[in-house]
Amino acid sequence: MPTMLEQNPIVARYLSQFRAGLKRLPEAERSEVVDEINSHIAEAVAAGGSLAEVLERLGPADRLARAYAAEALLGLGQPTLGRWLKAAGVLAGFSLSSLFIIPVLGTFGVIVPIAAVWGVLANVLQFFYPAGHFGGTYISGAGPAATLVLGLAADVILFAVGIGAFRLLKAYMRLLIKTMRNVWS
Amino acid sequence: MEEWNSQLRRGVLELCILALIETEPRYGYDIVTRLGEAPQLAAGEGTIYPLLRRLKKDRWVDTFWQESAAGPPRQYYRLSDAGQTVLTSRRSEWQQLVAAVNGLVGGGNADHA
Numbered sequence: 001m002p003t004m005l006e007q008n009p010i011v012a013r014y015l016s017q018f019r020a021g022l023k024r025l026p027e028a029e030r031s032e033v034v035d036e037i038n039s040h041i042a043e044a045v046a047a048g049g050s051l052a053e054v055l056e057r058l059g060p061a062d063r064l065a066r067a068y069a070a071e072a073l074l075g076l077g078q079p080t081l082g083r084w085l086k087a088a089g090v091l092a093g094f095s096l097s098s099l100f101i102i103p104v105l106g107t108f109g110v111i112v113p114i115a116a117v118w119g120v121l122a123n124v125l126q127f128f129y130p131a132g133h134f135g136g137t138y139i140s141g142a143g144p145a146a147t148l149v150l151g152l153a154a155d156v157i158l159f160a161v162g163i164g165a166f167r168l169l170k171a172y173m174r175l176l177i178k179t180m181r182n183v184w185s
Numbered sequence: 186m187e188e189w190n191s192q193l194r195r196g197v198l199e200l201c202i203l204a205l206i207e208t209e210p211r212y213g214y215d216i217v218t219r220l221g222e223a224p225q226l227a228a229g230e231g232t233i234y235p236l237l238r239r240l241k242k243d244r245w246v247d248t249f250w251q252e253s254a255a256g257p258p259r260q261y262y263r264l265s266d267a268g269q270t271v272l273t274s275r276r277s278e279w280q281q282l283v284a285a286v287n288g289l290v291g292g293g294n295a296d297h298a
Contacts, residue, residue, distance in 0.1 A: 005256070033238065035257070036213055040230065042256035043214035059231040071235035072242070 005042045010051060014041075014061050021065025025072070033068060087183045094176050101172055109166030116159035123151035198228050198236060200279060203264060203272040206246065212259035213237060237262060245271055 005011055015034055022030045037058070044054040058064055119137070126136035127148040137151030198220070205216055213234060220228045240246045245268035250258045264272065 032260070033234075036234065036260050039212075039253075039257045039259055040214050040217070040234070043212075043253075043259070046255050047214075047218075057230055059229070064231050064234075067231055067235040068238060071239040 005038075005045060005051075008051070010055070011038070011041055014055055014058075017061035018065055021062045022068060024069060037064070083183060087180070090179055090183055094179070098176070102169070105165050105169035105172065108162055109169050110162075112162030112165065113159050114162075116155045116162060119155040119158065120152060123148055123155065126151075194226065194228075195236075197279075198226060198232070199240070200272070200275050201226065201228075202233070202236065202240065202262075203245065203268055204276070206262050206264050207269070207272060210249075210261040210263040212251075212261045214259070216262065240268070244268075 015038055018037060019030060019034050022033060025033065040058070041051075041054055044057075045051055049057075059067075118135075122134040122136035125132060125134045127144055130144060137147055137154060139147050139150055142150065201220060201223075202216060205211060205219055211219075216237070217230050217233050220226055220233060237246070241248055241262070244265055246262045247265050248263070249261050251261055253259050
C-alpha cells in the first residue's frame with residue numbers, strides 16, 4: 001500500500017508544490033530531492049503515522065523548498081580566498097580577450113551582414129541602371145550579367161561570414177556568463 | 186541569543202548526523218527518527234533533509250539509492266573520507282568544549298585534570 005502513496009492526491013499535490021518551489025535547482029537534483037521527500041512520507045506513514053501528521057511535521061511544501069534553497073546558499077556563499085582569486089582570474093582573462101574579441105566579432109557580426117544586404121541592392125541597381133554610381137561590385141572586363149552573378153555570390157558569402165561572426169559573439173558571451181556563474185557554485 | 190542558539194544547534198546537528206553514519210550507512214527517515222529521540226536538538230524533518238543535502242554537496246557524505254521491500258527506494262548516506270576527517274576533528278573540539286564549559290559552569294561533577 002505505501003508504494004502507491006504518491007498517487008494519493010494529497011501527497012501528489014504536496015510533492016508537486018514542493019517541486020515547483022525548487023525551481024532554481026538543476027533538474028536531476030530536483031528529482032532526487034523530491035524522491036527523497038516522497039520516500040520519507042512513505043516511511044513515516046508505514047511506521048504508523050497518519051498522513052496529515054507526517055505532512056504537518058514536514059511543514060508547508062513551499063517552506064520546505066525554501067529551506068533547501070537556504071542550505072544551498074550556505075554551501076555556495078562561503079567567499080574563500082581561492083574562490084576570490086579564481087573569480088578575479090576569470091574576470092581578468094575574459095577582460096583581456098574581450099577587449100579584442102567583442103569589438104572584432106561585433107564589427108563583423110553587425111556591419112558585414114548589413115554591407116552584404118546593401119551589396120545585393122547595389123548590384124541589382126547597377127545591373128538595371130549601368131549609368132548610376134551605386135557602389136556595386138566591379139570586375140574589370142566582365143559584362144553586366146557576369147558582374148551581377150559574381151557580385152551576388154560575393155554578397156552571399158559576405159552575409160554568411162557576418163552571421164557566423166554574430167553567432168560566435170553570442171556563444172562567447174554565453175561562455176563568459178556561464179564561467180562566472182560556475183566560480184560561485 | 187536566538188541567533189547564537191540556532192548557529193550552535195546547526196553545528197551540533199551536523200556533528201550528530203556525521204556521527205550517526207560513521208559506522209554504517211543510514212537512510213533519511215532512519216536519521217530523522219534517531220535525531221528525534223533527542224528532543225533537545227529540536228531537529229525536525231524540515232531542517233534535517235536540507236542539511237543532508239548540503240553535507241552531500243560539500244562531499245562530507247556519499248549517497249546511494251537502495252530498493253526497500255516496503256515502499257519507494259531509500260537514499261542512504263555514508264560518511265566520505267573528507268567527512269571522516271571533519272568528524273574526527275569536530276568530535277575532539279566538541280569534547281574539549283564540553284569539558285571546558287562544564288568546568289566553568291560547574292556541572293556538579295566536573296572533573297579537573
